Amino acid sequence: MSVFDGVDVRGGPGDGPVAFGAGLGARELLAAYRRGLFPMPAADEYASAYNEARYEPAVGTGESSLLPGGDDPYALAWWSPDPRPVLPPGGVRLGSRLARRLRHRSPWWTSADRAFGEVLDRCAEGRQPVWLTEELRGGLARLHALGVAHSGEVWEGEELVGGVFGVAVGPVLSLDSMFHRRPDAARVAVADLGARFAAAGGRLLDAQWDGPHIRSLGAEPMPRARYLAELAAEVPVGPLSGEALPVARLV
Known part of the structure; x- marks a missing residue:
């Protein structure tokens, strides 16, 4: 119950x-x-x-x-917005300019679930209104310990320059928030986490709130009834890889 x-x-x-x-x-x-x-x-x-x-x-x-x-x-x-902005996990748009930068010896590399707490902290910094409260962060940290909440990280050397986190339920990964300390690092974090989720068998990224930035990533509105059906689909999804990987693989 x-x-x-x-x-x-x-x-x-x-x-x-x-x-x-x-x-x-x-x-x-x-x-x-x-x-x-x-x-x-x-x-x-x-x-x-x-x-x-x-x-x-x-x-x-x-x-x-x-x-x-x-x-x-x-x-x-x-x-539970209706419609819901969603995108295919392996189809996040990077754009030609960013793709060229990533292809030519970018200093960035990516990981997943390596710095979940730090990603939460960075996403909470300076945000108004304050919705990512201490209590919510505590609940999300417990979901992360259970293997349900995940973070995607973008690194420049050992500096965390971008990230995103969300909650995975079956074939859907619901993205809660993202941050960047370098231009486009948040976009790369979404693309990388989406690619890892797709490789594990995931079918849908849920962006929650619609808007121009989300649309620029490739999100399209989905009626809530269809979204709920996708959420309830019995699709086998394996564990997410946390392996350190080069960003060039995304282009």
């Missing part, structure tokens, strides 16, 4: 939170991602009060669910 069992994800809002409340433990996070939900904690009490004022009518009509757990349910929102 899960606290999300009664949540109507298919019929929930596509442009607002599907549910509020519960917690950010590993069990709750995994149950949510398995149902096509991802969390957005409120940055502070003012953001929580905004959620309550903005979305309480939807909760009152049953359009959104209010879940048990937590002193302030509106401090934690669960989203």
Whole structure:
């Protein structure tokens, strides 16, 4: 049994939170991602009060669910956008300019799951609003220990210059956030992690939020019903390779 069992994800809002409340433990996070939900904690009490004022009518009509757990349910929102921006894991666009740079003796190399905690920290730096809270990072770290949450890293020598992290459920890898300290390093991190996921048998990268940058990577909108069907598909996916690899293999 899960606290999300009664949540109507298919019929929930596509442009607002599907549910509020519960917690950010590993069990709750995994149950949510398995149902096509991802969390957005409120940055502070003012953001929580905004959620309550903005979305309480939807909760009152049953359009959104209010879940048990937590002193302030509106401090934690669960989203499932419709449509959902997705892309094939082996088909992330790098662009011709970046491809030429990577092909000609780039100093970068890549890895996976080598620096998960550091990638989380870098993704949280300077972001407003603050959604990657300490509590969420703790839950994600536990999922990483279970082999469910993964990070992709781009290195220049021994310096981490780009990264991305997400949660894998069956054939879908849901990408939560990315960062870069060099131009295009985040794009390379997504392409590399996607290639590793494809090699393991994965079928879909979920970018969660649509936008110009995500579209530039090759993402296309997918109706939520189809996305949920892909998420539930019984596809064998093996372990992700964490091997250190040259970026030139991506072009």
